[in-house]
Amino acid sequence: MALYSREDDVAIIAVNNPPMNALSHHVRKDLIKFLKVAEADENVTAIVLCGDGRTFPVGADIKEFHKSVSALGPTIIDIVHALEKSSKPTVAAIHGSALGGGLELALGCHYRIAMSTSKVGLPEVKLGILPGAGGTQRLPRVIGLDNAMKWIAYGHHHPAGVGASLGLIDRIVAKGGDIRRSAILFARSMVGKGLGQRRLSNVSVPDASKVEELMAKHLKEVGLRTRGALAPVVCLQVIKSSALLSYKDGLESERQGMMTLLASSESKAQIYSFFSERQVSKWNAPGIANHATAKPMQVRSIAVVGLGTMGRGIAISSLKAGKKTYVVELNSKALAAGVKYIRGYIETMKKRAQISEEQAAAMQSAIIPVSSYNGIANVDLVIEAVFENMKIKKEIFGKLDKVCKPSTILASNTSTLDIDEIASATKRPEKVAGMHFFAPAHIMLLLENIYGRKSSAETIATIMDIGKQMKKITVLVGNCVGFVGNRMYGYYTTESVFILEEAAYPEQVDKVLTDYGFAMGRFQVGDLSGNDIGYKIRTGLGITHKQQPAGTPERKRGVLRYCPLGDFLVEKGRLGLKVGKGWYKYEGSRTPIPDPEVRKIIDEYRTRHHIVPRDISSEEVLQRMLYPLINEGFKILEEGIAANPWDIDMIYQYGYAWPRHTGGPMYYAFTIGLPQVLKVIEEHWKAAGASEPHWQPSTMLTWLVENHGNPDISQWMPLMQKHKSKT
Numbered sequence: 001m002a003l004y005s006r007e008d009d010v011a012i013i014a015v016n017n018p019p020m021n022a023l024s025h026h027v028r029k030d031l032i033k034f035l036k037v038a039e040a041d042e043n044v045t046a047i048v049l050c051g052d053g054r055t056f057p058v059g060a061d062i063k064e065f066h067k068s069v070s071a072l073g074p075t076i077i078d079i080v081h082a083l084e085k086s087s088k089p090t091v092a093a094i095h096g097s098a099l100g101g102g103l104e105l106a107l108g109c110h111y112r113i114a115m116s117t118s119k120v121g122l123p124e125v126k127l128g129i130l131p132g133a134g135g136t137q138r139l140p141r142v143i144g145l146d147n148a149m150k151w152i153a154y155g156h157h158h159p160a161g162v163g164a165s166l167g168l169i170d171r172i173v174a175k176g177g178d179i180r181r182s183a184i185l186f187a188r189s190m191v192g193k194g195l196g197q198r199r200l201s202n203v204s205v206p207d208a209s210k211v212e213e214l215m216a217k218h219l220k221e222v223g224l225r226t227r228g229a230l231a232p233v234v235c236l237q238v239i240k241s242s243a244l245l246s247y248k249d250g251l252e253s254e255r256q257g258m259m260t261l262l263a264s265s266e267s268k269a270q271i272y273s274f275f276s277e278r279q280v281s282k283w284n285a286p287g288i289a290n291h292a293t294a295k296p297m298q299v300r301s302i303a304v305v306g307l308g309t310m311g312r313g314i315a316i317s318s319l320k321a322g323k324k325t326y327v328v329e330l331n332s333k334a335l336a337a338g339v340k341y342i343r344g345y346i347e348t349m350k351k352r353a354q355i356s357e358e359q360a361a362a363m364q365s366a367i368i369p370v371s372s373y374n375g376i377a378n379v380d381l382v383i384e385a386v387f388e389n390m391k392i393k394k395e396i397f398g399k400l401d402k403v404c405k406p407s408t409i410l411a412s413n414t415s416t417l418d419i420d421e422i423a424s425a426t427k428r429p430e431k432v433a434g435m436h437f438f439a440p441a442h443i444m445l446l447l448e449n450i451y452g453r454k455s456s457a458e459t460i461a462t463i464m465d466i467g468k469q470m471k472k473i474t475v476l477v478g479n480c481v482g483f484v485g486n487r488m489y490g491y492y493t494t495e496s497v498f499i500l501e502e503a504a505y506p507e508q509v510d511k512v513l514t515d516y517g518f519a520m521g522r523f524q525v526g527d528l529s530g531n532d533i534g535y536k537i538r539t540g541l542g543i544t545h546k547q548q549p550a551g552t553p554e555r556k557r558g559v560l561r562y563c564p565l566g567d568f569l570v571e572k573g574r575l576g577l578k579v580g581k582g583w584y585k586y587e588g589s590r591t592p593i594p595d596p597e598v599r600k601i602i603d604e605y606r607t608r609h610h611i612v613p614r615d616i617s618s619e620e621v622l623q624r625m626l627y628p629l630i631n632e633g634f635k636i637l638e639e640g641i642a643a644n645p646w647d648i649d650m651i652y653q654y655g656y657a658w659p660r661h662t663g664g665p666m667y668y669a670f671t672i673g674l675p676q677v678l679k680v681i682e683e684h685w686k687a688a689g690a691s692e693p694h695w696q697p698s699t700m701l702t703w704l705v706e707n708h709g710n711p712d713i714s715q716w717m718p719l720m721q722k723h724k725s726k727t
């Protein structure tokens with residue numbers, strides 16, 4: 001709802017719809033009603049619009065999208081026009097954030113004043129839509145076309161001070177000031193001054209003459225940065241109309257653009273992503289604990305064991321979260337190198353104004369270098385980040401268990417290894433868990449937390465809380481080889497080399513993936529992270545080319561199909577970007593260049609095995625790359641390793657750069673339709689049989705299709721649970 005009050009001659013309309021003052025239908029009804037009351041009251045000379053609680057309105061109510069209530073009048077644009085039309089000065093008093101429809105309301109007001117700490121922006125593009133309440137037409141009239149294109153096509157939130165420097169905010173109220181009181185005084189001081197030029201629909205776009213040039217510039221940038229997404233492009237086209245058409249016609253262009261985008265699968269995927277991102281914090285470890293009941297332990301200090309690339313990034317994340325951070329290396333040279341890197345990184349962040357001088361000083365003084373496990377006996381949480389080797393990890397956990405106080409939680413940053421086996425090296429398995437960070441750990445937003453069979457509710461709650469404190473998208477999953485992310489990814493890489501064997505070169509496969517929306521294809525990613533990583537894993541499994549006894553067929557490992565092309569590459573020293581050659585060659589930059597040498601390796605291999613390369617469609621490449629991953633996702637859900645499909649999707653968006661506008665592997669399957677996905681998986685399974693188990697259809701996927709067709713993604717788990725409880 002909204003509340004109406006009076007301070008002498010100034011009417012105050014305050015949106016009151018916790019937690020974020022979203023502009024739900026009931027709020028919109030109140031706003032129009034109270035504007036009419038204020039307009040009609042001859043004792044009112046000015047009107048202040050504000051938000052109660054945490055913030056000014058942060059936009060339309062996203063929960064109403066794709067429901068009929070979103071279109072029910074009054075709409076936000078009706079309110080914008082009522083604010084603008086008012087004969088009395090209207091002033092938006094912004095604290096917290098004024099975003100989306102909230103900022104559009106403020107743009108309807110004649111004046112805007114804001115707390116210096118507040119943020120403003122039109123982030124609709126991140127929901128796959130555009131500012132649909134006049135924002136595309138009104139923002140360029142205030143801050144110019146160039147800035148408006150930047151603001152709207154990327155959807156960033158901007159400090160109010162930046163808004164003030166562009167003329168969007170008329171007055172800034174310093175930290176600690178009273179925004180409402182300032183707005184009342186400001187509104188009163190504007191009474192009697194002409195409103196004509198304060199009504200944005202009357203104003204023209206300042207840099208309209210540069211429209212074509214600006215359009216070309218922004219279309220190019222957007223194409224590079226938001227590959228394949230529709231919304232940024234439609235946003236730009238609609239903003240362009242503000243320079244070319246009347247306000248009224250521009251609004252019509254905005255309406256049409258909004259209808260197109262709202263109907264797109266992209267906006268549905270982005271809105272799903274918005275809520276999924278928030279859902280993952282409502283974690284559940286079935287039968288053990290959930291977010292609502294489990295209480296985290298207070299963690300004041302964290303020790304990071306191992307200062308390689310991962311350990312350094314984890315230590316920086318810990319320092320950023322304000323923790324006293326013990327950094328541990330038994331070798332004094334490695335310790336010094338790690339500490340030097342961390343200290344240097346903090347200084348760089350300070351230089352780039354990413355952190356203040358005080359924060360940098362606090363972080364520097366919170367680093368405690370240690371060269372023996374005894375030195376971390378009293379820490380609250382240890383995160384081990386050493387070599388990916390079970391024997392070494394078990395040894396370390398055994399030692400940590402002996403020296404650390406009984407309440408210390410011991411976590412491993414393993415990316416694949418069995419957490420229960422690591423826990424078995426301790427006498428405190430209830431205090432052991434996995435915290436799988438993604439490289440570089442201080443940059444990547446994903447944290448995949450793993451609970452073991454014996455992890456306690458408090459341990460799980462604590463690692464989830466630490467993820468939140470580190471500002472990570474923290475997803476809780478169960479224990480299995482590779483957990484969720486890497487277990488699924490394994491089949492993506494497996495299938496990719498089968499495609500090379502049969503039909504395509506690396507650049508062809510990668511192009512299909514980048515056209516789909518990935519920033520990089522699978523082979524470019526391999527080169528970037530190092531092809532030796534996969535080779536080490538295959539060596540651990542004893543399946544590389546070199547490890548086979550003489551006479552082993554090159555393309556078989558037992559009954560399983562195998563393709564050794566990745567082995568050949570590594571054995572020829574093509575480790576990836578770091579050595580200037582891998583699946584591609586690199587000539588002094590990170591740009592991958594298709595390499596005739598690689599083609600030769602593939603061609604010779606094909607000839608040796610009498611494989612005649614066939615034509616392959618982009619559709620087949622995409623299906624073969626993505627469907628095994630999706631199929632494995634269903635197996636993971638079926639086994640309870642992930643509690644919900646959106647957990648998997650967030651892991652893929654934040655850990656593997658899955659394009660947000662398609663939602664993630666599981667949401668993408670829903671968009672395609674589960675029956676269609678299953679059909680393709682079944683065809684491959686029939687053709688490949690037991691030699692390619694990744695094509696064996698998941699029983700959950702099969703059951704859902706046979707019994708419910710393509711149920712809404714929110715219903716997959718409830719339907720399965722109901723089914724299981726009956727059987």
Ligand SMILES: CCCCCC/C=C/CC(=O)SCCNC(=O)CCNC(=O)[C@H](O)C(C)(C)COP(=O)(O)OP(=O)(O)OC[C@H]1O[C@@H](n2cnc3c(N)ncnc32)[C@H](O)[C@@H]1OP(=O)(O)O
Nearest residue numbers: 020022058059060061062063070099100101123132133278
């Ligand atoms: C036919 C339709 C015609 C429409 C015409 C007009 C079109 C207008 C377009 C829009 O306005 S679209 C909305 C634009 N605004 C946004 O995208 C902002 C979304 N919110 C945020 O980015 C963040 O919430 C925040 C404001 C930066 C605050 O972040 P914080 O981390 O502090 O809190 P959260 O955990 O994100 O949010 C708390 C709680 O509130 C829910 N919520 C937030 N914003 C909205 C919203 N706009 N609508 C509905 N619900 C919202 C969020 O889901 C959380 O809920 P939970 O249940 O506690 O998880």
